[in-house]
Amino acid sequence: MLGRVAALHYLHGMNHQEIADLLGLSRVQVTRALAKARREGIVEIRIHSDEPIFPDLQVALASRYGIASTWIAPSFPEPNETLASVGTLGAACLQSALRPGATVAVGLSTTLASIAPHFGPDQLDVTIVPAIGSRPGARRSVSPHEVARQLADAAGARAYHLPAPYLASSKLSAAMIRSEPDVASALELARHADIGLFGLGGVTHGSGTVVDTTMSDEKVSQLIARGAVGDISGSFFDLGGRFVTGPVDDRMIGLTYAEILALPVRIGVAFGRDKVQVIKAALTGGIITALVTDYETANALTT
Structure with missing residues (x-):
């Protein structure tokens, strides 16, 4: 029917x-x-236009933070609807940045999983690789490996696996894991990616995967005392976008803060009241070169 x-x-x-x-x-x-x-995917609608939905707000956001690429989705009363809307524009943003032969490094964020259902179906000659390890057995968070595979499946691209947890049990274990050939080659591929696709996490419980899964209240308080306001794929930063040393940095398996900032294109996908300060810091500090967010968040960033 x-x-x-x-x-x-x-x-x-x-x-x-x-x-x-x-x-x-x-x-x-x-x-x-x-x-x-x-x-259910019986009907797929394509709009052949690059006209933004909120041009005035997009111009205001770009002018305030000096960012060339901004994508603003409608906001909805139901968070899942807003997430799907942001995911739709996240897919459009990523596809607009892709070139044949490009490599995309995917960070640690549950928000990024909303992009895959809207990505493709064009067959793309690109490679997608995690920028950080996964959380084995995680129920609440989606791993970068899963996001990379879902994006690759949607677009007929190649996906590489980073066979490692994102957090080792000790500094020594982390060093040993990084030296494994499969891990080392995946990280090397991510370091030379053309595009980084990242979510942005906060420093309060419920606002970021790293904080929620690795840190006690005491460790979070220590981070905040050092000036941290958010993280990008496990690396924390302050209001000016400067790196803040975290309690588990030497145990993380993934790109370092400096390696993330070395990627030519860094797409940040984030929205919500609890992310306004985080996004503002990422924009101010030049951590991201493109932003995908929703109307309410964009409006808060410009007022």
């Missing part, structure tokens, strides 16, 4: 009432069927 309703509407130009009369349905049933057809 979904396919019939979708074909009548999108291919044959029939309106909701005409379809309802033809198939013996109500207009509400037709509307719900069309919405479900989009959710």
Whole structure:
């Protein structure tokens, strides 16, 4: 039924009432069927235009922080709807930056998982690799390996695995893991990536994967005392975008702060009231070269 309703509407130009009369349905049933057809991938809509949704706000954001690439999605009362909206523009932003043969390094962030469903379906000659290890057995967070694989599957690209946890049990263990050939080669590939795709985490519990999964209240307090306001793929920074030493830096398996900043293009995908200060610091310090966020967050960043 979904396919019939979708074909009548999108291919044959029939309106909701005409379809309802033809198939013996109500207009509400037709509307719900069309919405479900989009959710289930029966209908895919492509808009061949690069016109921004909020041009004035985009210009204000770019002017204030000196950033050339800003992507602003609509905000919704339901957080999951906003997440999907941001994911849609995140996919568009990434695809606009890709060139044949490019390599993309993917950071540690649950927000990045929202991009994959909207990525592709063009077959892309690109490579996607994690910029940091994964959290084995994690339930609440999505690993960079999973995001890399999902993006590659969506676009027919190549995905590399970084076979390591993002946090080793000790400094010695971390050094040994980094020296493993498969780990070393994946990290080397990430270091020379053309594009970095990152989320931005905060320093309060509930606002970032690293804080939520690795740090006690005492360690968080120590970070805040040093001036930390957020992290990018496990590396913490202050209001000016300067690196702040964290309690688990020597145990992390992934790109260092300096290596992240050396990537030519660094796309930050983040939104929400608890991320405004973090995003502002990342923009002020030049940590990210492109931003994908929602209307409410962008508005807060410009006022």
